[in-house]
Amino acid sequence: MLIPDQSPRSRRLPAPDIHRETLPTLEAVPVYETVQGGMSPFDLFGAIRHNWGRVLLSIVLGAFIGIGLAILLPRTWHAEGLLVIETQELGIPELATVRSARTVEPWGGRSEARILTSRALVERAVLDLGLQFDDRYNRTLRPTILEMMRRADWLPIWLRQSLSDLAPAPRIDGEMVAEIVENVQKDLSANSEERSYAISLGYTGKDATTAAKLVNSLMELYIAQEVEAKKSANFKASEQLRSRVEELGKDLEERREAIRAMEAEADLVEAGGGSFRSQELAAIAEERRRIEAERSAVERDLQQIDTAGTAGRANVLNADLITPRLRALLASEADLERTLAESSSEFGPLHPRMVALQNELADVRGDIDGELASLREGVARNVALLRAREQSLDRQLEQASGAAATTARGRAMVEQLKEEVLSAQALYDLYRSRYEQTVANLELFNADARIVSHAAPPQHPSSPGMLLLGLVGACIGGAVGAGLLIMRHWARGGLGSPDEVGMLAGLPTLGALPRIGGWFGLGSKFHDRVLDESGSVLAETVRGILFRIQRSEVSGRPAKVVMVTSPMPKDGKSSLTVAIARVAAEEGLRCLALDCDFRRPSIASALGVRPALSLDDFMDGLVELEDVLVRDKRSRAHFIPARGTANCSRSFLERRRLRRLIQAARQHYDLILIDTPPVMKVIDPLILSGLADACVLVVSWKAATRSSIQESVRRLESAGTALIGVIMTRVGGQVPASYVYGGSDSYESY
Structure with a gap:
């Protein structure tokens, strides 16, 4: 314990009988090579480690947020099925003019994938599965707060009735179905790789079974739609063939009736004629029948061409009439119509691709x-x-028939009609055969796709689990916390390395002291540890600071009286003053430390003493120097504490007794330390600087800013203070060995 030294021996100041070796001296200018400004990775790590509690808090908070999201967010399930597009087509030659062959391009799977996720198909699947009645898809069916309050029996009846009127009614109308369809489409995915006919259809829903059912329903509806489209096209073709068969059958029956009528007429009229004329008449009649049949066939072809041109349906033409160029044009028209129909679901009518098509x-x-x-x-x-030609034959026949009998003419007409009947019968049989084949194949058509793998209900949810979200939240929280700390450090002008501080102040860095302290403020103090752990890095750092102070000189003289100040309060200057004094005493130096921070004195509390008399009393002329001098029994250093006074004017600080005290101390002490208030708060250090040979600026790595350091140096230099260096305290992170060990690169080099 420290007590005031009141013995007679202590009242007489000792003579300077302790010899010390003269040390090399340095001018009060920077003596260390500075480095470029900026924070190194070690400084950033130190800033984070210095605030590790906040970083840990942000990590824990991020983890809790991630776990909370995992609990609050609904779990989702992903079901997936596989569909393959078939490239082979069932060939029926007789239906070549009715059904156009399907062309499957290498990229055809992508078009089919868009069809699988089309609005019409999804709406059919939603209605088939009844998702509009499921509260997981229909938001109006979910219980609201008003609904739960309405069911609360402990509420008054009148209040529950009022809540019933306010609660929205469930909706299962077209608008709600459209909303459900849109939400389902957002969670649907249909993918087809390059030059592949396989389509992977997936859906992420709120229920595993429903998700699998929806995927399977969409694939089955797609196949059913393909089959139905083929059946519809072939049904229309069969209707056209049926109409043509009925028309040909009616014409054939009329021709047979005409033959029977003419045969009956020939039986009533008998006439004879010469054999030459009969043969001539028969030849002319045969030629006329042939020409007439050919003309009829050509007229039918002409009628088909007119019908095709008027109705815009070239597919009703006979195969004999279709030229190769016309067949190629018809195939191109069919391909363009199909491409235009497929592109209309993806592009608008004014899209350049649609306009080009x-x-x-x-x-x-x-x-x-x-x-x-x-x-x-x-x-x-x-x-x-x-x-x-027929008119010419008619004239010839008329001339020949004049010489022939009525019976011969009738027989010729009957033969002609019979030939026409045979031609009509052949055409009728052809169309009837085509019609029967079309009807027989209506149920044989398969879809152009097949299901390779049905979607099964997933066993595990696809949404992130609690552990994953917790880890992600912790990582994000830690990154955000560290980023905010670094941004805050830069925003407030935080300090980097000791070299940066020295370069900023234009002064040498005398040393850097790490942050010291136990958990919750427990553990030994800084000025006690330099004695308790004299061989520690901390003690060696203070010795290095003392060594550099001793090597300094001002105006060619050693700096014996050194003022210790700082930019801001609580920078650790008082503790550092006590520590330097104790280390100096341990090194054999006669050291005196004065507490001139009359506003907030702290040396007495640091020493753990409550002296009855203080420096304030001495300056007031109430006591002598021997009455206020306190000797540290542990280190033999001398201290003069202050009690604190409200009267801290300039006249008080400039009293002659204080100046005489310093002058007398110069004769009896090797080193005199003056602890002063912060230079950024009061002008006391500027007034007291006239008593000191030099000044040391103590900077807290945690609290000081670039602007405060520069302003402190400016104020001190404007008062004529000789600054010999900067000492950093409470440094976080890694401190270079040249500052921790007082100038040596490593402890082993001692």
Whole structure:
């Protein structure tokens, strides 16, 4: 314990009988090579480690947020099925003019994938599964706060009735179905790789079974839709064939009735004639029948061409009339119509691709019309020629029939009609055969796709679990916390390395003291540890600071009286003053430390004493120096504590007794330390600097800023203070060995 030294021996100041070796001296200018400014990774790590509690708190908070999200967010399940597009087509040659062959491009799977996720198909699946009645998909079916309050029996009846009126009614209308369909489409995914016909259809839902059912329903509806489209197309083709068969059958029956009528008429009239005329008449009649049959066939072709041109359906033409160019144009028209229909679900009508497809389709249809016109022109010329030939034969037949009997003419007409009946019968049989084949194959068509793998209910949810979200939240929280600390450090102008502080102040860095303290403020104090652990790094650091102070000189003289100040309060200058004094005494130096911080004195509390008299009393002239001097029994250093006074004016600080005290102490002490208030708070250090040979600026790595250091140096230099260096305290992170060990690179070099 420290007590005031009141013995007679202590009242007489000792003579300087302790010899010490003269040390090399240095001017009060920077003596260390500075480095570029900025914070190194070690400084950033030190800033984080210095605030490790906040970083840990942000990590824990982030983990709790992640776990909370995992609890609050609904779990989702992902079901997936596989569909394959078939590239082979069932071939029926007789239906070549009715059904167009399906062309599957290497990228065809992508078009089918868009169809699988189309709105129409999804809406059918939603309605089939009844998702509009499921509260997981229909938000109006979920219980609201008003609904739960309405069911609370402990509430008054009138209040529950009022809540019933306020609660929204469940909706299962078209708008809600449309909303459900849109939400389902957002969670649907249909993927097809490059040059692949396999389509992977997946859905992420709120229920495993429902997700699998929805995927399977979409694939089955797609296949059913494909089959239905084929059946519909072939049904229309069969209806056209049936109508044509009925027309041909009616014409065939009329021709047979005409033959029977003419045969009956021939039985009533008997006439004879010469054999030559009969043969001539028979030859002319045969030729006329042939020309007439050919003309009829050509006229039917012309009628088909006119029908195709008027109705815009070139597929009703006979295969014999379709030229290779027309067949190619029809195939191009079918491909363009299918491509246009598939692209309409992805692009708008004004999209450049849609406009280009429509223009190309119009050009193809124009070419088809031109080809039909050219074909009709040729058939029309043939009809005109056949009619002229028929008229010529009619005139010949009329001339020959004048010489023939009525019976012979009738027989010729009957034969002609029979030939026509045979031709009509052949055409009727052909169309009837096509119609029967079409009807027979209506149920044989398969879809162009098949399900390779049905979707099964997933066993594990696809949404992130509690552990994963907790870890992610902890990582994000730690990163955010560390980032905020670094940003805060930079925003407030925080300090980096000791070299940066020295370069900023334009002064040498005398040393850097690490942050010291136990848990919750427990553990020995800094000025006690330099004695308790004299061989520690901390003690060696203080010795290095003392060594550098001794090596300094001002105006060619050693700095014996050194003022210790700081930019801001609580920078550790008082504890450092006590520690330097104790180490100096341990090194054999006669050291005196004065507490001139009259506003907030702290040396007495640091020493653990409550002296009855203080420096304030001495300056007031109430006591002598021997009455206020306190000797440290542990280190033999001398201290003069202050009690604190409200009267701390300039006149008080400039009293002659204080100046005489310093002058007398110069004769009896090797080192005199003056602890002063913060230079950024009061002007006391500027007034007291006239008593000191030099000044040491103590900077707290945690609290000091660049601006405060620069302003402190400016104020001290403006008062004529000789600054010999900067000492950093409470340094976090790694401190270079040249500062921790007082200038040596490593402890082993001693």
